[in-house]
Amino acid sequence: MKRFALLTAALGLAQVAQLGNAQAATITIATVNNPDMVTMQKLTPEFNKKYPDITVKWVTLPENELRQKVTLDVASGAGSFDVATVGAYEVPIWAKNGWLDPLTPMFSKNAAIASSYKVNDILPGVRNALTVGGNLYAVPFYAESSMTYYNKDLFKKAGLTMPANPTWTQIQGFAAKIHDPSGGVYGICLRGLPGWGENMALFSTMVNTFGGRWYDPSWQAQLNSPAWKSAMNFYVDTLKKYGPPGATSNGFTENLTLMSQGKCGMWVDATVAAGLLSDPASSKIVNSVGFANAPVGPGTPRGSNWYWSWNLAIPKSTKQEDAAFKFITWATSQEYIALVAKTKGTWASVPPGTRTSTYSNPSYKKAAGAFSSLVLSSINKADVTKATKDPVPYTGIQYVAIPEFQALGTQVGQYLAGALSGQTTVDQALTQAQAAAQKVAKDGKYQK
Template structure:
């Protein structure tokens, strides 16, 4: 259950559901100082991101009350805020909400009201072993073509020595393989829905994009890619088993090899939507009796002071501070000195394009900002994993995804 409120009305315990990514795990240790200062005990529930999404969605939608603070992102925050599932957030002047990057503020707000505060933000980019690329005689440039990236992956691929050319997400989930595949599809000119919000997954562009993804990962990826999400690939990369990885910019904070270089995401002719936009943010489920204390913790954990606390922490340092949320972080000299990825990360965030366009009539890059999308995305992710393993053809997987999406959208009354 959520943290306990005592007779004086103040919470002495808060229960917090977090994704088990590096920055969130680090927060548990940094926050020991918060408990010492305030007396508030923090109970952490760290979950793999697919499990977190499922459990937090179920608990919040039903008013289950398990958590005082939850990790959510840009897909959920505006929708849940509009539905009254989470509390609006207002902080004091010292918090400096204007320092939060505009893309993050906008993506976590509804009608100008902030409903979740970004703990860290991200786009996606290419992270590649420049030493391996140089040895293979290939290069990866900003916004390279997908065919150039495939050529580079092929050249670096050396499975006999435990090196795989391309490590990419294959684990099913709307925020896992579906997120990455959507950026590929965007760059091929595909879209989830047409101007009438009818699914468009059986298009030529989707077929081309998914076929390319399956071919690239099947030929030049590690075995068992259908089970790999962020943490699995991060481990492979830090074991020097990956030539290139295209994923969340935040990964750069945790890469250990000194030969990593960075490039803006590749595309197949359409650069709009080739790199995603996301924030792991902190929100308060509506109805928690500990909303005041939960807000106080979120204000601390997403503040400039928290960045300083991580940077000056003996176990972490400036290379481990959460990024992608505040403009001021990128101006800190100590951070600039150690974060060689910072310029590429900020460029990726600034170039991400979640707005509706003539091509796509919806908000979102690697997701669609409608309540029905998680259900559709989960099915799609399962079908894409089946295509990756060869259990289904690309055509069969897309046809099944189209049929499921059509049924869900019809039932929801879109057409």
């Protein structure tokens, strides 16, 4: 009491109140329910050890729902979230719209954080994707490309050998030989859940490598092209014959569960899953999982593996900028990566694809030796400016970097799911998709 009285006399009651308010803050974080983010939420007490005056509240949602809620909130300036988990697609668009706080000035004002955080340790390609007009607008929680996972025990049993650079034709042939639904094993698992970041993330890379594209240089939609038709027929045929039942309900998380339980012979998906499949706490195939590059189709090797990062950003509407900055720099730091390794008991489970220091760390090299170089090379070779056989007016591998794509990609994903479930034919789905893409180009005045 005496101490408080002395402080009051020295500073005045109003200043003491202001001091207390400056020290205490509550932040709300919106994130996707992927395993790495769930780990981040569980480690909140460790953040509070460092910053005891910051209270953290979580809103954790499935990917599609997260995108809808966060986009609406950030665009309207509602201010429900102080930290938002956003993708590589959103960051440059939202930055240009003025929806995000630039982080570069915050690093300049916080010398201690900047010194320990080491922005230049972030992989150059990842850092560049989050930089607009010389300002960093988000920090990467993890970055990924795509690759092929396969069950070596099932391959050995079937007398098969996975090449380092498989083709989609080879993948389908392997799936046919492994597929044993009566034994609880499916030849292949692929994303079927509708969404521009779900089934379309995988399918767009397939379209690329079959020689297709979303638009030609004049912004004329190309979804009724032979390449799109070949890719969609191949995708539907492969999953119907050799995939699990109800594939249209399976996104990243559901397929991760199936693969880790030994129910999939192969899975083509995000490189981030390599660490998850190597974690004995959640995977039954730690000793039998194999890794290869993402498959290529008959058209071109370009765009066969995607580029993506999940990032933490601060919406312009936050009233807790300082506390939010402290959280995002903690959760994407070298310190945090080491904390995950300690908590999980293995460096193979740390958030990948973000820092040079991770890939030069002897402990990580030892734990993730089976896949670390493949993951890094996949991320480094993913080129958002050269993802298609023929010229295009947009950037992006598994997406078209225009604001309208979030809705367009999900709409086309629904048509794709309709063809997979048998509600429509491939031709009907492509007709609908072509009309939707053409309408976006016209309404958005992309066509001259």
